[in-house]
Amino acid sequence: MGNHIGERAVVLGGSIAGMLAAVPLSQAYREVILIDRDDLTEPEPDRPAGVLTVRRAVPHGWQLQALLAKGQRVLEELFPGMTDELVSFGASRGDFNKNVRWYFDGRKIKQVRSDMIAVGPGRPLLENRIRARISALPNVSFRQHTDILGIVATPDRKRILGARIQSQQPGAEPETLLGDLVLDATGRGSRTPRWLTELGYPEVEEERVKMGLAYSTGNFLIDREDDLLGEDVASVPIGTPNLPRGAVYARMAGYHSITLTGLLGQKPPTDRAGFLAYAESLAIPDIAEVVRRAEFIHDPVPYNFPESRRRRFDKMASLPENYLIMGDAACIFNPIYAQGMTVAAVEATVLRDHLSHGKTPDPLKFQRDVVKRGTAIAWDVAGAGDFTHRGVTGNKGVKFAVGGWFVQKVTAAAEFDDKLSTAFMRTAGLIAPPTSLMRPDLMARALFGKKSAPVPDPGYTPVRTAKVADIADASDAARRTLRSDLRKAR
Numbered sequence: 128m129g130n131h132i133g134e135r136a137v138v139l140g141g142s143i144a145g146m147l148a149a150v151p152l153s154q155a156y157r158e159v160i161l162i163d164r165d166d167l168t169e170p171e172p173d174r175p176a177g178v179l180t181v182r183r184a185v186p187h188g189w190q191l192q193a194l195l196a197k198g199q200r201v202l203e204e205l206f207p208g209m210t211d212e213l214v215s216f217g218a219s220r221g222d223f224n225k226n227v228r229w230y231f232d233g234r235k236i237k238q239v240r241s242d243m244i245a246v247g248p249g250r251p252l253l254e255n256r257i258r259a260r261i262s263a264l265p266n267v268s269f270r271q272h273t274d275i276l277g278i279v280a281t282p283d284r285k286r287i288l289g290a291r292i293q294s295q296q297p298g299a300e301p302e303t304l305l306g307d308l309v310l311d312a313t314g315r316g317s318r319t320p321r322w323l324t325e326l327g328y329p330e331v332e333e334e335r336v337k338m339g340l341a342y343s344t345g346n347f348l349i350d351r352e353d354d355l356l357g358e359d360v361a362s363v364p365i366g367t368p369n370l371p372r373g374a375v376y377a378r379m380a381g382y383h384s385i386t387l388t389g390l391l392g393q394k395p396p397t398d399r400a401g402f403l404a405y406a407e408s409l410a411i412p413d414i415a416e417v418v419r420r421a422e423f424i425h426d427p428v429p430y431n432f433p434e435s436r437r438r439r440f441d442k443m444a445s446l447p448e449n450y451l452i453m454g455d456a457a458c459i460f461n462p463i464y465a466q467g468m469t470v471a472a473v474e475a476t477v478l479r480d481h482l483s484h485g486k487t488p489d490p491l492k493f494q495r496d497v498v499k500r501g502t503a504i505a506w507d508v509a510g511a512g513d514f515t516h517r518g519v520t521g522n523k524g525v526k527f528a529v530g531g532w533f534v535q536k537v538t539a540a541a542e543f544d545d546k547l548s549t550a551f552m553r554t555a556g557l558i559a560p561p562t563s564l565m566r567p568d569l570m571a572r573a574l575f576g577k578k579s580a581p582v583p584d585p586g587y588t589p590v591r592t593a594k595v596a597d598i599a600d601a602s603d604a605a606r607r608t609l610r611s612d613l614r615k616a617r
């Protein structure tokens with residue numbers, strides 16, 4: 128067996144978390160097989176359709192997805208040269224602080240040069256380039272068009288032996304794929320909690336933060352002279368308690384995106400007139416101005432995200448051996464903070480470190496490190512932001528109440544203060560924990576530093592909102608529109 132821990136690792140889910148996990152697994156197991164029900168062949172990204180081809184299982188691929196500063200660093204560690212590769216395919220790159228405009232209540236955080244990089248590939252291109260790297264690993268293979276039916280355990284249910292899978296080929300029978308390690312990366316719909324209770328384990332504790340987030344995203348083309356970003360790569364007016372609607376406007380790989388966001392029942396419309404009206408209601412005028420100038424390549428696509436959810440596998444008394452859980456299967460975050468893929472990348476490094484001991488990772492120790500090094504900081508950053516909104520419910524601690532109040536002071540004073548701006552962006556980029564803002568000098572700057580009046584004042588009047596259409600239908604319609612637009616353009 129050489130230096131390998133085992134013969135085969137089976138990864139359930141061949142998306143971001145599964146593929147990132149495959150990097151360290153490929154060094155520890157003789158063979159790594161990723162199972163996914165989706166079609167994982169897609170056009171090359173240097174062809175127009177490839178840039179915006181969204182998989183069926185990832186309808187949020189239409190939405191703007193970017194990497195945080197920490198995600199960029201870890202991705203580069205896992206795949207040397209990846210940042211340049213993404214940029215060579217058209218992804219935007221800039222300084223995570225200097226080239227991104229962050230607004231809270233209309234007040235822009237000071238743009239200060241930093242050592243953090245922002246990359247804007249968009250989800251389809253990012254997945255495509257990671258898949259290209261994984262496919263090049265000689266001992267890693269994908270089984271696409273294959274449904275995962277369940278997991279297989281020893282009679283005493285203490286160890287997982289493999290997975291039950293079934294190809295979508297007509298007439299294919301269910302089969303058992305044995306593995307020395309099985310890793311669940313099946314995303315938010317993961318059935319691990321159910322599978323565990325079926326094996327006799329107690330229910331997994333779940334923490335939730337309900338914020339009722341709604342997205343509507345339009346991807347578009349725009350002439351350079353009409354692009355209000357100039358040298359910057361993104362402009363992000365965040366929804367705040369004064370105005371629980373916001374936007375992300377960013378330059379991606381060969382196209383631009385605007386995602387309009389609403390919290391607590393605010394629904395950004397999906398018709399173009401409503402989209403513009405909603406953009407006009409934001410705290411800064413740029414977003415609406417760009418919507419007026421943009422040449423949309425499809426109708427805006429909605430996505431509803433009712434709540435963040437963290438499954439506390441780390442708190443279980445025991446877990447079956449040879450079974451690990453990563454990515455959205457373990458924790459999903461309010462996407463406005465753009466944390467999910469970065470956390471999945473960090474978790475891949477946790478896996479690498481656990482595998483470096485030369486034996487199968489201890490499941491409980493692994494899940495505890497997933498929380499400690501992966502999800503905890505992101506969960507705290509997101510919770511502190513979410514709970515500033517009255518009406519957000521869920522597992523709220525004193526930590527979130529104080530953290531949220533303090534973050535509002537920090538972001539207000541960061542309009543004029545280089546040090547606060549840098550410190551805040553390091554936490555937002557998941558480079559530093561939120562506690563790093565609690566240094567006495569930073570606290571003094573946040574509490575007593577100069578602040579301008581928030582815009583808009585509380586008591587704004589919401590504009591009309593459209594009914595949000597069924598997500599799948601809208602995605603399919605948008606995909607058809609994009610395809611036919613691109614076909615005509617060729």
Ligand SMILES: Cc1cc2nc3c(=O)[nH]c(=O)nc-3n(C[C@H](O)[C@H](O)[C@H](O)COP(=O)(O)OP(=O)(O)OC[C@H]3O[C@@H](n4cnc5c(N)ncnc54)[C@H](O)[C@@H]3O)c2cc1C
Binds near residue numbers: 140465466
């Ligand atoms: C609207 C929105 C915007 C977001 N924006 C950002 C962002 O800007 N930055 C960021 O970092 N993150 C963002 N995220 C989060 C990010 O998309 C997720 O964290 C990331 O996709 C998690 O990857 P995953 O591999 O864990 O799960 P997924 O990407 O959901 O993949 C799960 C895979 O498992 C497969 N699968 C599931 N069940 C089965 C089954 N039974 N049989 C076979 N295959 C199965 C699916 O086909 C899929 O390929 C956003 C999320 C949303 C919803």
